Amino acid sequence: MAAIDQTRVSAILNANSPTGAAGIPGTYTALAATAMKVRLNSTVSTASAAGTELTGTGYTAGGTALGTASTASTAGSNVTLPAGSALSWTNSSGGAWSIASFDLTDGSAVRTWFAAFNGQPISVANANVFQIAVGGIVLALT
Numbered sequence: 001m002a003a004i005d006q007t008r009v010s011a012i013l014n015a016n017s018p019t020g021a022a023g024i025p026g027t028y029t030a031l032a033a034t035a036m037k038v039r040l041n042s043t044v045s046t047a048s049a050a051g052t053e054l055t056g057t058g059y060t061a062g063g064t065a066l067g068t069a070s071t072a073s074t075a076g077s078n079v080t081l082p083a084g085s086a087l088s089w090t091n092s093s094g095g096a097w098s099i100a101s102f103d104l105t106d107g108s109a110v111r112t113w114f115a116a117f118n119g120q121p122i123s124v125a126n127a128n129v130f131q132i133a134v135g136g137i138v139l140a141l142t
Contacts, residue, residue, distance in 0.1 A: 001138045002104070002115040006047040034107025037063030038087055038132065042121070045101040045114035056093030063105060064089070080135040087132045089124075097124040104137070113139055 004012075013019075015028030040059065041051025053061065068084035081104075091097050100120040104113040115137070124130045 001140055002113040003047060004113055004139075004141070005111045008112050009047075031106035031110055031112065032108040035065040035067070036112070037065050037105050037107070037109075038082070038137070039063030039103040039105055040089065040099050040130070041101045041103060042098050043100050044116045044120065045103055047114075050103045050111050050114065051101045054097060054099060056091065056095070056097060058090045058092040059097070062109065063103070065107075076141070079139040081137045081139070082132060082134055084134065086134055086136075089130045091124045091126055091128055091130070094126055096126065097130065098122070099124060099130060102132075102137070104139075113137075 011028055014026035016025060018024065019026035039050070039062065040054040042054050043052040045051040053063075055061070064087055066082055066087075068082070070079050070081045070083045073079050098121040099117060100122075101114060101116040103111050105111050122130065
């Protein structure tokens with residue numbers, strides 16, 4: 001299950017508590033109104049820092065945009081992604097990729113969620129495919 005970036009945690013808490021002037025809720029800065037992206041990392045992300053982004057032919061710097069909307073959370077339910085179709089990357093760099101984690105960002109590269117992959121680091125040999133299945137990422141506030 002993915003975890004939320006500590007900057008986003010503070011934004012949520014401040015917008016939903018009396019942190020503003022005269023005890024009103026604090027302000028909340030919305031994310032960019034563009035497709036969110038899944039960014040692959042060669043090191044493990046933490047709550048305070050993104051992992052080191054993967055490089056090499058077959059991977060697009062900045063991450064892969066999600067093309068379809070996930071089902072919205074209702075009554076506190078989880079949000080899963082990707083929706084509709086799996087995300088795939090084909091390693092054509094000539095060497096092996098080592099994938100440890102992902103970061104979910106908005107279109108302006110503001111990081112929102114992160115997680116290490118089970119069994120990381122995952123080695124993806126040249127000409128092989130790395131894929132995240134539909135619903136393979138689970139976002140939850142607990």
